[in-house]
Amino acid sequence: MAEPRLASGVWVAAYLARLGLANIPAYVLARGDDTAGAILVKCARLDGTAILLGREWDLLGDSRRWQVQAEAPEAQIDEAIRRQRDIDRDLWVIEIESRDGRTLLDEDGLR
Secondary structure: OOOOOOOHHHHHHHHHHHHHHOOOOEEEEEOOOOOOOOEEEEEEOOOOEEEEEEEEEEOOOOEEEEEEEEEEEHHHHHHHHHHHHHHOOOOEEEEEEOOOOOOOOOOOOOO
């Protein structure tokens, strides 16, 4: 059975609150559609590199899972985000700063 989906704006607000509780700095770089906008998470490691994560369908499990879309120098990640925003103006982009790459996306309620 498919997972219930939260409106994008609600999910983003909850994610930012969870990151705040974990003392992980986070910012909304681009605001997307409140109801159904896709969400990208950029994790800046503060060493010039970053990870870009997005949700993708897991056909076997009929669910959406967070997957690493790119891991590269931060400038390349920023360019990838710019290209995706050019195609999809409803896209949310959240940036977090975490030297160890901790995103909390593997925790209950955020998967």
